[in-house]
Amino acid sequence: MLSIKNINKTYHSEEGDEVLALSDINLEMKDKEFVCFIGPSGCGKTTMLRIIAGLEKPDSGTITVHGEPIKGPGPDRGMVFQEYSLFPWRTVLKNITFSLEMKKIPKGQREDIARRHLELVGLSKFADSYPHELSGGMKQRVAIARALVNDPKVLLMDEPFGAVDAQTRNRLQQELLKIWERDKKTLLFITHSVDEAVYLADRVVVFTSRPGRIKEIFKIDLPRPRDRTSVDANTCRESLLSSLGAEINNAID
Template sequence: MGRLVIENVGQSFEKDKGESTDALKDVNFEVKDGEFVCIIGPSGCGKTTLLRIVAGLDRADSGRILLDGETITSPDPRRGMVFQEYSLFPWRTVIDNVTFGLDMSGMDRKESRKIAEEYLRLVGLEQFRDSYPYELSGGMRQRIAIVRALANDPAVLLMDEPFGSLDAQTRNKLQQELLQIWESKKITILFVTHSVDEAVYLSDRIAVMTSRPGRIKEMVDVDLPRPRDRTSISANKLRNRLLKMLAEENK
């Protein structure tokens, strides 16, 4: 199970001279079990802040977030996190990076490596199991970061612009691979992106946020068949609608 409920979440940050600024205010939405939801919004609207609260890395000032009815208060293996930066351990090999969480949980070493090898085959990197991160391309490193999160069998995968630093061709390929993993594993995904094109291509629904303080401006259904044609009339129509909504917030 992987149903997320975000209820009245607010967060503020201290500024100089004891003043504070609201990053998030009264954020409310739900992510259904097995759903792929993207979050878009103006720069600085609190997208990453919200994702970090869902991950349990930060605490909200108000409201609460529930996973399958249980309030989130701290990081937990049931929520896997993938950052824009690859955040791999440079001193560990590929397979040792993937098994890190499993090893920390006390799993038998033989079993953890078996699981890691299964996921490496899933993304076509089994032949690089003994390589180090510096020997891999950016796209390969991000694949490793994704399978490291998946190896812990999370109910929810949280992704903070994971493809933002990649070239267009690699980005498109990893989007396709992520969808294949999502469809095969039936996992819930909450995905932050600055790219409207990416949100239209990937998601079941798109959470559009307002400018600071971030709220949910609208939850937009993506009623497009899969696999999706990025240049179809329907995709372009939805893309233009989303861009118009974002332009309203950037005034």
């Protein structure tokens, strides 16, 4: 279980200005739950994810995974970044084995594990390709495989499909759901897209514009596999949009 308690974070600019990025964030996530963060740009949702990943420290508050407080990056939390983050000097397979090398797992064994995960994202044929030879969607699939190879309890995804085209995006969403249903990871997913949130999440957390607070939490009770065009999905989208719309207007004003 992932538990976020009273998280506050303020940024200090070089001119000495203070920007309150996150204010009093509290959230409990059950194991194997799929949660989406949604909110206007600059609302601090990425900061929240980075704090969970251990890449940034909060000013106050605690985060625990199964009761263990987070001190820094750790193998219990995998992360997929918004930008393409594969190591360009490593082949696809070697990108996936990276974390296993850090764990000093023997070469043969780590390549077996990596190949299994590459199969999971349907890219076995590209094991020996370099990242620059892959399309954007393929790069993100490799990044997902690379994050999963450590077998993390929690998978953090920061708008991973933001840069791919709509068709590929739909396919990637389906593939991600398949992986999630198979592996049953706790999944925290940031998105700008209401469609994406309604299609993927068990719960959707709406953030307010700066300072980032949790405004509302929607439970998406649609049965899986979901139909993107169903009436119920539309109802969910509508209520989510109106909640979000007010925030986006605030952010613009």
